[in-house]
Amino acid sequence: MDLRQASYVVAVVDHGTFTAAAASIPVSQPALSQAVATLERELGAELFHRLGRQVRLSPAGEAFLEPARQMLRDAEVARAAVADVVGLTSGRLDVVALSTLVAEPLVGLVGRFRRMHPGVLVRITEPEDADAVVGDVRSGAAELGLGDVDEVPAGLALDPLGRQALFAVLPPGTGLADDRRLPVARLARFPLITTPRGTSSRRLLGQALRLADPDADPEIGVVTQHREAIVPLVMAGAGAAILPEPLARAAAALGAVIAPLSPRLERPVALVRRSGPLSPAAEAFRQLAVGNPF
Amino acid sequence: MDLRQASYVVAVVDHGTFTAAAASIPVSQPALSQAVATLERELGAELFHRLGRQVRLSPAGEAFLEPARQMLRDAEVARAAVADVVGLTSGRLDVVALSTLVAEPLVGLVGRFRRMHPGVLVRITEPEDADAVVGDVRSGAAELGLGDVDEVPAGLALDPLGRQALFAVLPPGTGLADDRRLPVARLARFPLITTPRGTSSRRLLGQALRLADPDADPEIGVVTQHREAIVPLVMAGAGAAILPEPLARAAAALGAVIAPLSPRLERPVALVRRSGPLSPAAEAFRQLAVGNPF
């Protein structure tokens, strides 16, 4: 059985004769006759009674007709469903993003994307650890990744979106020098609040401290997986943290003292994708992202 | 698009890899890859993300999957529906029968047929006139015809089922000779009750009367299309009628006087069908009918 054969049968029913049906498809009349005959042989039953000059649907044909119509409708549904995904009126986009990149730049991009393509569901996931952004894209768990990488293994590709400055976030009332830049060495004298090893934030912190003084032994005051606890901890005087600028500014609005570091500390922000063609939604998102650097 | 391609996609989803899917179908892995690739080109979207060694359903593939499964289910439904008709667990059989043949032999045959094949709906229709039995079979309005013909035009075929005697049916109290056979000439002296011209009964009546005396001018007392009125009319003394033996005997049970005619009058009873293969239900009915002559 075959969609083609089914459509031929339906056409014969709808047009009353093989000849008219063949003309409407379009296909030659012998081709149609042969296709129907082949189907009848396969099913083991005549679908039409041949009555000299006219044909008439047989009982078997009547039984066949409705499922056949349904089959053809389903084919159209399948085609349309894919077209919707291609046309971005439907579908889903999976993005894995470092949690410190969700607020900025991800939410802005997703907002614009959703306004442009309201039918496409965007699913944002968090990576297990810093390397998982790349890993999830590689494994297909997500189609796009937003991370702080500046290179990716073979098979993946990368679109740099910009660089993000990291600020020190200090308890309210902390006095700072006039130029308002905080030497890393001074930061290291605060008890520090950070996330566990393996996270991107922790890696950046370690990198900054080593840069300032490879031999220093800074005090880690609090380690927590709960990123949303970091600012409150700082506010409560538990120690200092370093956070991406957007998060730091939000903390400043709550009363925290923030400052860019000296030397300047920043990290790349890039979109990770597999090389090769992306799904339409992912490609549209990528265009949006690279067209709107921050 | 194609049922084959759809089933390939479904197999890949269900088995996780192209290779496993190919083995399960069975088809070679390159054939499966190529078929999926062709479908993807036609739909204008990747259905699977190829991630090195593994594949993963893309958003377009997810959209495609359910309609595709439905399509395959419908194909099975269509196949099964036809198989049911072939296997006589479903379907319909259209029989056109002279009304005087419905009581005997049709109802007995249909009863047995229905007990053998309870799933098959039997539809009994009445012909417009005597010729319409053949005409309805020829036109396909019915697949089988039950009539009093003994030959059919080319394209049709005939199974003789037997011969049916015609009896005179006379009002209660009518005196008959000892041998209880009624000469047609005597019948002609009764006012006669019959159906309109063109019906089989009327034709038989005329034939009988002409046989007895070509010059006679018998009186037609009542002409009615309502066959069920004939026996009551006879009972009411409106005149005499000739009826097939089974109907006549039923009338006798009500008090009518019945008698075979002299010369003996009878008509053929035959099943009319188109030449060539019949639908399974019709063929089964035919076998039943010819195997049980009366």
Added chain:
DNA sequence: TGCTCCGATAAGCTGTGCCGATGGATCTCC
């Protein structure tokens, strides 16, 4: 009794679906 219309059949061709073999990439296991 031709004439026309319709479906089946015949013959030939083209496209395509399949297979086996091979290549490239990735994952795994020692």
Added chain:
DNA sequence: GGAGATCCATCGGCACAGCTTATCGGAGCA
């Protein structure tokens, strides 16, 4: 880290399936 295993894509070649044109046979119609 290297060898093997696994998986998908590509290539070359073959066979079959479906299509087309041409023709036949039968049925309805004037």
